[in-house]
Amino acid sequence: MYPRAAIPAAFALFLLGAGCGREQMAVPTTPSLKPQCGVASYYHPTLEGNLTANGETYDPDRYTAAHKRLPFDTELEVRRRDTGETVEVRVNDRGPFIKGRIIDLSPTAASEIGLTEGDGVAEVCLVRIG
Numbered sequence: 001m002y003p004r005a006a007i008p009a010a011f012a013l014f015l016l017g018a019g020c021g022r023e024q025m026a027v028p029t030t031p032s033l034k035p036q037c038g039v040a041s042y043y044h045p046t047l048e049g050n051l052t053a054n055g056e057t058y059d060p061d062r063y064t065a066a067h068k069r070l071p072f073d074t075e076l077e078v079r080r081r082d083t084g085e086t087v088e089v090r091v092n093d094r095g096p097f098i099k100g101r102i103i104d105l106s107p108t109a110a111s112e113i114g115l116t117e118g119d120g121v122a123e124v125c126l127v128r129i130g
Contacts, residue, residue, distance in 0.1 A: 038102035040078060040124040042110035052093035059106075063088060066095035066104040067126075075130030078103065080113045081123040087112040088129065102126065 045060040052058050054072040065076065074091045087109045096104040103126060110116050113124075 035125050035127050036102060037081065037123065037125040039100050039121050040080075040103045040105060040110075040115060041096055041098065041101050041121045042105045042107055042115055045107050054092045056092050058093070061108050062106055063090065063109045063112075064092045064106045065089040065109065066093035067091045067102070068094060068096075070128075074128060076103075077127045077129050078105065078109070078113065079125045079127070080115070081125060083114060085113040 043058070043060065043066070047058050048060050050058045052064070053066075056064075058064075065078070067074070067076075070076075070091045072091055076089050076091065077086055078089060079086045087105070089105060089109045093104070096102075101121070103124065105115060107116060110120075113122070115122050
């Protein structure tokens with residue numbers, strides 16, 4: 001005879017295996033991003049060396065960004081609406097945490113689109129590129 005504890009374990013394995021024979025629906029690896037427009041800002045370079053939300057050390061010289069919901073390593077094109085200037089960044093952090101802002105850029109990325117001049121904010125549109 002089998003030990004009493006073996007019967008529930010065998011039944012659980014049966015149920016687990018029964019689902020494996022069914023055709024599985026493909027699950028997208030990352031959600032799609034429709035163009036999103038709003039206000040961009042940038043990180044202050046003095047945050048260098050702090051850890052980002054994905055565990056990387058923040059480097060103001062890299063082309064990185066913070067977004068509230070996009071998966072880490074999502075690549076974006078950030079287009080400034082008033083000048084048309086663009087920069088490509090990779091999401092590695094969460095934020096921004098100021099109402100109405102949709103992305104924080106590293107200083108290097110922000111400089112590419114002229115964001116570090118003036119008040120440090122601008123209207124942008126984001127498009128997922130990778």
